[in-house]
Amino acid sequence: MATPKTPVEPPRRRRIGVLTSGGDAPGMNGAVRAVVRMAIHSGCEAYAIHEGYEGLVNGGNMIRQVHWEDVRGWLSRGGTLIGSARCAAFRERSGRLRAARNMVLRGIDALVVCGGDGSLTGADVFRAEWPGLLRELVATGELTEAQTRPYQVLNIVGLVGSIDNDMSSTDATIGCYSSLTRICDAVDDVFDTASSHQRGFVIEVMGRHCGWLALMAAISTGADWLFIPEMPPRDGWEDDMCSIITKNRKERGKRRTIVIVAEGAQDRNLKKISSYAVKDILSTRLGLDTRVTVLGHTQRGGPACAYDRWLSTLQGVEAVKAILDTTPTAPSPVITIRENKIERTSLMDAVRLTKEVSARIEAKDFETAMNMRDAEFKEYHRAYLNTATPEHPKMALPEGKRMRVAIVHVGAPAGGMNPATRAAVAYCLTRGHTPLAIHNGFPGLCRHHADKPVGSVREVEWLESDNWVNEGGSEIGTNRGLPSEDMETTAWCFEHYRFDALFVVGGFEAFTAVSQLRRARDKYPAFRIPLIVLPATISNNVPGTEYSLGSDTCLNTLITFCDAIRQSASSSRRRVFVVETQGGQSGYIATIAGLAVGATAVYIPEEGIDIQTLSRDIEFLRHNFAHDKGANRAGKLILRNECASSTYTTQVIADMFMEEAKGRFESRAAVPGHFQQGGKPSPMDRVRALRMGIKCMQHIESYAGMSPDEIAADPRSAAVIGVKGSQVLFSPMGGPDGLEAKETDWERRRPKTEFWLELQQLVNTLSGRPTQGTGAEEHPGEGWGCYEST
Template identity: 40%
Template structure:
């Protein structure tokens, strides 16, 4: 299927964006089930519409509001302070009347009354199907309204075209063509949080829990959460079990208990059947386990808990990007009257526009092939990532059936850098796939110093149980580079190591580089080496996203939300919030976008005293309004050598002249802690497995046997360390190419109106 890549955020974007030649009216609606992150999309739609000189209308209560005429003109301030709110601020509802031709005729007439011929629909496949039908019938309905006298010829000519762009907002993530839908990551966050809470009591009592999750006909939530939670078994539509599933399930759970696991966890999608079509309910699973194993079993139906709560960082950012691009796309001159409706999809880090009809048809095909028993095709339609997760889930959840009697290779795994979420998940997956391949894994405690002191531990399948949910580093991590290479080489020789996996940040990359550069001096280093990037700063070359950064961004969003809320009762308050990251402004930029902050000071965007004073004047202007607005400035700890966060506060105080209180908040090491996010858990497992594959089959790494294994676009790839030397600034510890830097102009663009704060 054809899709066209959208040029991502061409900088610079000025607050004084030139208005469109003609003032259009753009309508935005949310329909069907609500999803966290929708409000971020609405905010972007409204503000980008106004920045382009257009009028934006809220169409409240979804298609019900479209049919009944619930239109309200949006203002810049009407979407202030909503990024942390779940649900939909304009209401979302299903409407049976819109499914009829007469209902769509009413909707069309209401669009004419308000002059809205550009419509952005946010929702799942039902919402987008309704929008697509309206687009297809538009010409016929307009002719009928003209013939009946409901509209004039002038109106009919003005509204002869209806331009529609759809955004996928659904926690199920069941729309083909997009890697992620708005709301799906937040739903996974809720599932992981709930099961983490259940795990403590379940483990204490040696209980088995059967957790039912949403998903309708899509197993994305069930499969991804099962992988992140180290579930023992998972039921989902794309891979239904045979009728003898009770035997297989109970055998799996019994094997887990024998190796010492106290908690058994079964994840089941809400709409599951076996291969003969018999429905499988959570209660039926519970009954089979109780009858066959006599275990104490509890069920938990998470239900609408998965829809609620604060949006996760990823959903905030996705909603913001989608809403912004939707306005740009709907106003593009290449959309003519004959153009089909478009749906925006996320593929890797790029947003692409796809034909809505084709996307909907491919989505329907998944359900069709599932009903006919073509389950492999159903999984393939879900995408390569879905298929990989199926394979990875089997590798890390199936208990060993034999001892590691014959060892084919011996591998070493070591944590280097600063502790972060995802390190343990990568290690867990690495160890478990190694165990099945008859490979011994030695863990090194305490980094390179620990290796010199030969602080080895044997890592087995059972010993890494529960590691995925643990933050930090279970092996112990040190921010150091390898020294005394003769001692390190001796330790490697003693264990007859055949390959090294280094999990960590910039120091991990530099360590791999040092080892390879000294291969001529030390034969022990002539072995395959793979770096798994793990750093909250996301400054490791060779990958778009490093492990730990998602968890850190979620923690920053949570703290900024709390700081903003604490200031609600105070008048005239400005907040300066410092994040970690050193010279890399990744955390600062993306947290500013996700929280709706007013600015982001980073090293990549130089700023002097005059710029800081300009920002202080804007803060003064914004906080002096009667609406009680607050001003929040995010700043990276390494944004400037001249002006520290304390200096920025001092300059703000001088400009604010005691009329506005300025507070400095340094988030510090809290950004490194916390339970790993679902993204970091499952991505850690994926990277750990690929790292093992590179060490076990070095030919998979290509011509070089020392690589960084990282996420590049939509796929996980091996990138030779030797090829990264010219692509990184060693002095400042950042890659030279930063994909996220194009997003930085959006911070002010979606905050300023006519160079003033609304």
């Protein structure tokens, strides 16, 4: 007789807890949503710990299992829906002992903590004490050894949620760009009043120990003066500030005055500089009608911007991967971002560096404090000082090294073109160069040459360009025309106007234009000058960069449109909107917007559309609406790039969905069109325009004094500035290894390798959309009911 087999218990499913702690920040809900859905997708269970560490200590109903559909619609919600609270009990060992007991009873042995440095420090202390806490719980009889045996290791992963962007080792924290957007919106709104009455405004922004918000707001709004805690003004700053503001108003004709003050602003003796003290100085010394605006907690409110939505999503996904990868002895990681690359960094190293910055400030070692901020911070601060006013006698170059720099916009308008031009003009004036604007692109240059002088090339004054700081579109005009349409006249104009360098701002047409000029150098010596491209296009399809100016502005405009559409869809019973996005032959905008709005599906040119895909998505939607557990009023979005298919247009897809829905749901088409190109540039596009514009001018400047033949022989004299991974660099266009030969898909007008394509699968993962078959076999035992979109 055979011995009966002992039934094998299925392996325990990993349980991952997620909590938000400290001050709330826009994007926290997106992080929680990503952690929950990625955990479920990875075969784990997800638990939300409400009210931060307080929920961990008190347990009970404050620790709840979260299912797929529970986080639907969270991307567009501000604050934190699982709550945050200060918890004095968790600072004590007794409180952490209770928290450990609650976690073991719930079977949770991994935590994702989204908060500031204090919250993350507490999490790491908790992990270090974990073995001792378990032993103590067993020794006191609160838990048995059998209960604690499966949970001997606690994994902690940190996500930095902070509007101040005060964590070292990362370029951005979840919520910081949303907060900056609120600030810029507020300052933009007072521009008209300030100009109308020639009034001054002192704007106080958050930042008790970190001046990131204040610095980026000053750059984004063209503020006249700035106060941040890391770099207090030198003694006698009152006279300096009044001198600059007087010069800007009386000598240069500036009608508005904006001063940005971080709440932690102080002088070099650590004495607080209040916004009202600054206002009194301007009023009494200059007789300037000055008002104070303290933005306060409005900076925390509202939905997350596009950047914070996709950042929190990518970091939440990476946090779950880190938990599943982490070994018992590895240090706790915090998920960070460098330029365009998501990374894992030692949590305690990041916290230690952050606290060291505050210590350096307290010790009045301000230079070290500036150096210890992220690499961008000091660079941005120097760039702001160099462009806030054009007069820096010590920075002016000798006459022999001063250049005539031509600036031209090529291609469709994009947010950031004007701020980039403003930065270039200000830097040129500071160094003694002559900035020359070419109006209406290359056709404008050729159409208005010397035989028909209509002023297509003219010097740009500081005051004129200073007003472009928050203007969308292109104030000098842009055009898709290329030099090849009249190369002879283009070369004549270069010689006639004595261009020493050309700064081209634009999209794929700008890239093509510089390629044509570079290849014509042998025939036309006038083109043997530095030719630099700063990518600016909503399509983000320029070889040599992962980020183009204007793409962030477009994404923010698009998610605003999609949020409004979803509200309409949710107000109607069971409705799907198919939204058409721009982007040409690149699906970047559609994919990133899909991540940011929680789209059910995204159709892009790189993948195309076929009848099997549409049939599978129709069945997926039918199933969702039939098994949505009473939440059938939630609207759904599908994004379709304008060039995804010439047959399956946006309207055709919407009509097919309506026809095949069999009464389960309705379908509508929505086309925002050129709405995506308009509006004021986003703060990210403004600050990056300044940084990239100045880097381009510095690169151009490096060729001053070189002969035309020496310039032409250098591959980097015709180059594209761009973000690649965690670096900003200049990539040469020509040569066997240059962008033209190695990285450009000329037929489809996009790079051969598109870094974001892997994110397309993530859209499907987080929406639960099946990508082959019926989808049921992909999630055994779960079924479609647990994989709802948005």
